[in-house]
Amino acid sequence: MSNRVTADNDTLLRQASMTADEYFHAAIKTIDDEFGDGFAKKHPELIAGFMQAAAHDFHSGVTARALHEIADAVESRNHMA
Template structure:
């Protein structure tokens, strides 16, 4: 079985910097578009909130993606266990 590639710390840090810059630019653009030019600079808390929201959504999406496979596998196992227990109960009730 081939080992899955996992990014190293340097790759993760580089990707995070690029992503943060992209989202920071989007935050300033979106806030200024919504509330008027210069609002993002005058109200950095709005930018911080925007960035926190992006981070939370990203984390939720990654968690759902990662855990999704595991949850589906556990569900399949639980169905098999249920079927096996039902079969066992039927066999025991025959005696």
């Protein structure tokens, strides 16, 4: 099974904005659940920080998975040689 990105740039652009929207709404819900309704609106810096943390976490996970797949492929080739 291949994990190659096959989407074109337009699709990736649309997906990026959908992801940002998902992070945005999750940030507001999480912040308001923790500190009370309307707190996120009064503190947009918390929304921005939440969105950055979520994006970094996702990026780290995808990168780690890709590196593990590369390491496994290299190891498999070394065992064949």
